Amino acid sequence: MLTIDELKALGADTDDGITRCMGKEDFYLRMVKLALSDDSFEKMKEAILAGNLDEGFERAHALKGILANVSLTSLYEPVAAMTEDLRARKDIDYTDQIAAAEELLNKYRALL
Numbered sequence: 105m106l107t108i109d110e111l112k113a114l115g116a117d118t119d120d121g122i123t124r125c126m127g128k129e130d131f132y133l134r135m136v137k138l139a140l141s142d143d144s145f146e147k148m149k150e151a152i153l154a155g156n157l158d159e160g161f162e163r164a165h166a167l168k169g170i171l172a173n174v175s176l177t178s179l180y181e182p183v184a185a186m187t188e189d190l191r192a193r194k195d196i197d198y199t200d201q202i203a204a205a206e207e208l209l210n211k212y213r214a215l216l
Contacts, residue, residue, distance in 0.1 A: 115178025161190035
């Protein structure tokens, strides 16, 4: 079962997240579960690895918003950095950035 303490241990700003959810911890945890169940990361990864930087940017930008809304800060930060690289249309190898974010995502998803 997903808990506030587990999220904090992974670097989530749960105090901010709960505040965004009107102070309701149970609502916040439901929103986190929805965010972690979303397939936005996989779609972003697929687009970037296919070389579609425009779609990769759109997907990364949407994912960044999802993560910000539930204050999963430790995962938000690498996705935000990747979003900015994609916004600038940097033609770089995103493999390491994707892998680092995916590792964190998998740690969060393991809590479900």
